[in-house]
Amino acid sequence: MKTVGILALQGDFEAHHKAVERAGANAIEVRTESDLARCDGLIVPGGESSTMLKLLDQEKLTGPLKLFAAQKPVYGSCAGAILLAREVTHPSQASLGLMDIQVERNAYGRQIDSRIALITPENGGGEMEAVFIRAPIIRKVGADAIVLASYRGDPVWVEQGRHMVTTFHPELTTDSRVHRRFLAKL
Ligand code: GLN
Numbered sequence: 001m002k003t004v005g006i007l008a009l010q011g012d013f014e015a016h017h018k019a020v021e022r023a024g025a026n027a028i029e030v031r032t033e034s035d036l037a038r039c040d041g042l043i044v045p046g047g048e049s050s051t052m053l054k055l056l057d058q059e060k061l062t063g064p065l066k067l068f069a070a071q072k073p074v075y076g077s078c079a080g081a082i083l084l085a086r087e088v089t090h091p092s093q094a095s096l097g098l099m100d101i102q103v104e105r106n107a108y109g110r111q112i113d114s115r116i117a118l119i120t121p122e123n124g125g126g127e128m129e130a131v132f133i134r135a136p137i138i139r140k141v142g143a144d145a146i147v148l149a150s151y152r153g154d155p156v157w158v159e160q161g162r163h164m165v166t167t168f169h170p171e172l173t174t175d176s177r178v179h180r181r182f183l184a185k186l
Contacts, residue, residue: 002186005030005039007065009055011047011079015171023179025186033064040186041073044080046133046169049105050093052079062096069098073162073185075178081165082136089139099160100142103167107137119156119168121149121177128175130156130168138167148181 004020006013008029020027020043030036042065044052056062068074076084076098087102088095106113114133121128130151138155141147149157156167157178162185170178 001026002040002183003028003038004183004186005036005042007042007044007052007061007080009059009061010052011045012169012171013043013045015169016043016045016077019171019176019179020183022174023176023183025183031059033061036061036064036068039068039072041075041182042068043182044074044076044083045171046078046080049079049082049088052083053094066096066098069096069163073164073182074098075164075166075182077166077169077171077178078133078135081138081167084163084165085138086142087140098163099158099165100145101138101155101158101160101165102140103136104139105136106134107139108132108135117151117168119149119151121157123148123177123181125177128170128177129173130166130170131172132168135167138165 003026017027084098085103090104145160147155
């Protein structure tokens with residue numbers, strides 16, 4: 001059975017852990033370089049992207065994560081998507097640059113910053129509930145990226161080669177299409 005690591009420095013890593021197991025793979029929490037070495041793929045969960053960036057540096061995981069991503073799939077949800085992006089705005093901040101997307105943080109504004117919406121992924125299966133929590137908006141998508149789902153005209157599920165992001169939180173619903181798509185990349 002394949003092993004998916006969940007970056008467990010901060011954020012909602014426990015829900016991803018359970019979602020990966022529901023989707024049929026083994027999950028481990030990743031806090032060190034040696035944890036990472038045991039994984040076939042990695043999930044960067046939601047949380048606070050600026051805090052996660054600092055913790056990655058503190059734990060000396062930024063370099064190892066980039067090396068890992070050069071060979072193995074990484075999936076980022078919400079704050080994780082912000083970390084995977086090539087460019088981050090509002091405010092601008094550093095990122096890992098694993099996918100050719102530009103994201104704007106906290107882009108839905110204060111009033112409607114969290115909601116459950118219905119989206120219809122391009123890759124089948126009908127409508128899906130998508131939980132958005134202080135989500136970013138993906139403002140630009142490079143030519144090599146594929147948009148798998150949109151909400152109000154903006155991409156919310158995008159993949160590029162072995163990597164993938166969602167601006168919503170599939171680990172908070174029982175629909176395992178997003179996690180199964182990631183497992184298929186391992
Ligand atoms: N607003 C957070 C950020 O900018 C992301 C929120 C989330 O992951 N649910 O990092």
